[in-house]
Amino acid sequence: GQQLNQSPQSMFIQEGEDVSMNCTSSSIFNTWLWYKQEPGEGPVLLIALYKAGELTSNGRLTAQFGITRKDSFLNISASIPSDVGIYFCAGQNKRGNNDMRFGAGTRLTVKP
Amino acid sequence: KAGVTQTPRYLIKTRGQQVTLSCSPISGHRSVSWYQQTPGQGLQFLFEYFSETQRNKGNFPGRFSGRQFSNSRSEMNVSTLELGDSALYLCASSLTGNLGQPQHFGDGTRLSIL
Numbered sequence: 001g002q003q004l005n006q007s008p009q010s011m012f013i014q015e016g017e018d019v020s021m022n023c024t025s026s027s028i029f030n031t032w033l034w035y036k037q038e039p040g041e042g043p044v045l046l047i048a049l050y051k052a053g054e055l056t057s058n059g060r061l062t063a064q065f066g067i068t069r070k071d072s073f074l075n076i077s078a079s080i081p082s083d084v085g086i087y088f089c090a091g092q093n094k095r096g097n098n099d100m101r102f103g104a105g106t107r108l109t110v111k112p
Numbered sequence: 113k114a115g116v117t118q119t120p121r122y123l124i125k126t127r128g129q130q131v132t133l134s135c136s137p138i139s140g141h142r143s144v145s146w147y148q149q150t151p152g153q154g155l156q157f158l159f160e161y162f163s164e165t166q167r168n169k170g171n172f173p174g175r176f177s178g179r180q181f182s183n184s185r186s187e188m189n190v191s192t193l194e195l196g197d198s199a200l201y202l203c204a205s206s207l208t209g210n211l212g213q214p215q216h217f218g219d220g221t222r223l224s225i226l
Contacts, residue, residue: 033214042116042202042217043155050212088155100145100215102155 006089006103013079014111021087021106022073029091032065032072033100038085046087047074079110116218118203124224130191133221135203137184141216143167143209144186146178149200149220158201161186162209190223198225 006023013019023032031050035043047058049065049072056063062075072091076083089103117136125131137144145168146158157170161180178188184205190197200222204215 031212031214035217040219042118042204042219045214045216048214090155100157104154 004089004091004101004103006106008106009104010107010109012109012111015079015081017079019076019079019083019108020073021089022071023089023091023103024071025091025101026070027093028069029093029101030069031092032063033090033092034061034063034072034074035088035090036085037088037105043088076108079108081110081112084108084110116203116205116216118201118218118221120221121219122222122224124226125193126226127193127195129193130189131193131223133188133190133201133203133223135186135188135205135218137186137203137205138216141205141207142184143206143213143215144180144184145204145206145209145215146186146188147202147204148172149202150198155202158188160209167209193225195225197223199223 004023004025033048034046036046037043047056047063052069053067054065060077086105086107088105090100092100119134143162145160147155149155160168164180175191180186200220202217202220204217206213206215
């Protein structure tokens with residue numbers, strides 16, 4: 001099946017710094033989504049992208065759907081301690097097919 | 113609005129047993145998908161149900177099965193449990209499962225096989 005390559009695997013940053021992570025695929029996706037998962041909980045949807053080139057913000061988070069449809073990035077500005085968690089990208093590429101493919105996740109640690 | 117509810121939250125079983133997990137989707141959501149999450153393999157798609165029918169299936173053995181009821185609630189069953197089945201099982205729901213309708217996850221059932 002299609003693989004999503006997510007990088008970096010982990011990040012250790014200082015509070016206040018900006019963060020950038022990305023996902024690439026060898027195949028095209030029609031929808032890109034970004035989720036955050038904290039210990040003991042399920043993934044929570046952060047941003048959904050539906051159109052190539054789309055740039056969407058949610059507070060301090062900004063995500064873009066790559067023009068080629070094969071990549072997406074997520075930026076977090078002015079990080080705070082509660083940003084700690086694992087961030088996953090996910091892609092969907094078939095109408096009516098709820099088979100999402102996930103990246104392996106980026107584990108974010110924020111030092112106060 | 114209540115989110116996706118999964119029960120139980122934790123479960124301990126032994127090899128060879130079977131287990132049934134339950135998922136109640138967000139009210140009005142008719143598509144329910146199941147995922148297995150492990151440290152080694154990440155999030156992997158098991159199957160999706162819509163209108164009481166399995167619409168899509170991932171690459172898991174037949175020991176993994178599911179069903180959906182008329183109220184959209186779904187159950188997942190794993191028979192003849194193996195050690196490797198230890199994982200967090202996540203359920204996600206969306207309105208109809210079509211593109212443009214992101215999935216919302218429950219907090220999962222953590223299954224441990226002894």
